[in-house]
Amino acid sequence: MAGVVRDWRAELVESYPDLFRSGDPPRVQGWPAVGDGWRDLMQRACVRIRAAVQADGGTFKFTQIKEKFGSARLYWDGKLPPEGAAQVEDAIDLAEARSACTCEVCGHEGRLYGPGWLLTRCDAHNEGRQREPIRPGMENIFFETRIVGGQREVRCRRYVRETDSFVDVDLSTLEIEED
Numbered sequence: 001m002a003g004v005v006r007d008w009r010a011e012l013v014e015s016y017p018d019l020f021r022s023g024d025p026p027r028v029q030g031w032p033a034v035g036d037g038w039r040d041l042m043q044r045a046c047v048r049i050r051a052a053v054q055a056d057g058g059t060f061k062f063t064q065i066k067e068k069f070g071s072a073r074l075y076w077d078g079k080l081p082p083e084g085a086a087q088v089e090d091a092i093d094l095a096e097a098r099s100a101c102t103c104e105v106c107g108h109e110g111r112l113y114g115p116g117w118l119l120t121r122c123d124a125h126n127e128g129r130q131r132e133p134i135r136p137g138m139e140n141i142f143f144e145t146r147i148v149g150g151q152r153e154v155r156c157r158r159y160v161r162e163t164d165s166f167v168d169v170d171l172s173t174l175e176i177e178e179d
């Protein structure tokens with residue numbers, strides 16, 4: 001209809017029929033049920049995931065996209081070769097890490113607010129809540145457990161918002177003090 005502003009979520013789903021299931025929004029499985037501030041990181045994720053799927057072949061569909069504990073969660077199913085699957089997981093890790101430092105309302109840099117229902121918000125949209133305490137040095141640190149050659153391997157990375165990328169962090173350089 002003329003004059004109706006289309007929702008970015010509907011446009012995203014339509015722009016990436018290779019990644020999203022078709023159906024009536026917003027009930028379609030995998031619908032991007034997140035706030036407007038995360039539009040940009042969802043678009044970045046779709047660009048990266050499409051590239052990975054097209055490069056390596058296989059199938060991919062989002063099964064659920066939601067906010068949980070203040071950050072985005074992107075779930076999918078499909079069949080991808082190991083390299084493609086790893087690239088998809090990297091794209092999803094980047095999106096989830098970016099959501100953890102991006103206001104879900106406006107997209108500006110944000111922090112985790114609580115207590116109770118956790119939200120990632122900027123100062124303007126924190127609804128008068130309190131910043132969740134973070135240990136100095138632990139900002140934007142993500143731990144990831146992977147099975148490599150049958151061995152459990154813990155990776156530690158820091159998300160860098162300016163470059164939208166991870167840098168590996170040597171676990172021994174983190175001052176994790178036991179109380």
Ligand SMILES: [Zn+2]
Binds near residue numbers: 106122
């Ligand atoms: Zn905001």
